[in-house]
Amino acid sequence: xxxxxxxxxxxxxxxxxxxxxxxxxxxxxxxxxxxxxxxxxxxxxxxxxxxxxxxxxxxxxxxxxxxxxxxxxxxxxxxxxxxxxxxxxxxxxx
Numbered sequence: 001x002x003x004x005x006x007x008x009x010x011x012x013x014x015x016x017x018x019x020x021x022x023x024x025x026x027x028x029x030x031x032x033x034x035x036x037x038x039x040x041x042x043x044x045x046x047x048x049x050x051x052x053x054x055x056x057x058x059x060x061x062x063x064x065x066x067x068x069x070x071x072x073x074x075x076x077x078x079x080x081x082x083x084x085x086x087x088x089x090x091x092x093x094x
C-alpha cells in the first residue's frame with residue numbers, strides 16, 4: 001500500500017431480529033475480526049433498515065457482504081459462512 005497505509009475492509013452483516021442463524025454468523029464475523037484488525041463491522045437489521053437491505057439486494061438473513069476500502073463488494077455469503085470463507089473474502093478485499 002502506498003505510504004504504508006493499512007487496507008481497510010468493511011464487513012456488513014445483514015440480520016433480522018428472530019434469526020437463530022444470525023447469531024452463528026455474528027460469531028464467525030467476530031472470530032474473523034479478531035484475526036484481521038483492519039476490518040470494520042456494520043450490522044444491519046433488515047427489519048429496522050429495509051431500504052438499505054433492498055439497495056444491497058439482500059434476500060436472506062444472515063448475509064455477509066465484504067467491501068474493500070473503496071466500498072466495492074468483493075465477497076458475499078448467504079447463510080452462516082465458515083471462518084475459512086470469511087477469511088478468503090477478506091483476502092480478496094485487501
